[in-house]
Amino acid sequence: MMLLRFGVVGGVNTLIDFAIFFSLVYFMGLGAVAANAISYLVAVVNSYFMNFIWTFRSGRLSDVNLSSFAAFFVCSTLGLLTGSGIIYWLSPTLGVELVKLLSVGVVFFVNFFLSRHVLGGKEVGHA
Template identity: 35%
Template sequence: MKPTSRLRRLASLGSRFLVVGGLSTLIEIGVFNLLVYVWGWDVVSAKIVASLVALVNAYFGNREWTFRHRDRRGRVTELVLFVLTNAVCTAIGAGLVWLGVEMAAGILGRTPGAIAVNAVNLVSIVIVVALRFVLYHSIVFRSPAPR
């Protein structure tokens, strides 16, 4: 395959991934804020639950649209890889939120407000989205084997 056509396919794949991820991010931010600021949850628990809720959208969007042309190794195997990948990514995201909120509290000398907490959450989402794309592309929704 020519480098330009490979780059086009990757750009197309990446743009579909970002659309699905954008919608999943909106779901995650909405659930996160609902849990923290309406129901009084702590930020780490809220991050984990919000990420899990958004994953339902992410799985179906990526499986049925972004990576629909990819090899289907079996729904159970694919779901196990998807869940394991996202468990790792969710743990990393929760750790980043915890670390960011702790750092913000240290810098501010008080508990950070909603803007700081959401800024930390968005930074964690950006980092984890990049990691998810690499893992989905290379492990979860793999390319078909050459024939």
């Protein structure tokens, strides 16, 4: 169930990420790597709260603290670096759209395992 919940949260945040990414690239003319950094970071903040409260059931919104957010942010930065590296190296040959999609798939698993560790996720009951 935890991986499924993480996937749902990831889907919501992927939509946020893609909407911001493609808006920045196609409407604002920003480079793909810079746009990826901005869109990914916005999605990370939302992801933290959704995962903290629902996916890993670590607590209530009132239990959110700076140290767990900082640890989650550091782990997410590893995901950002992974995704940006994929975009940087592969987008010139495969195109921005396909490479962005590919990077999301890879980063999903990197982030799941790191986030589960940081947020102390344990399987509990049903959703």
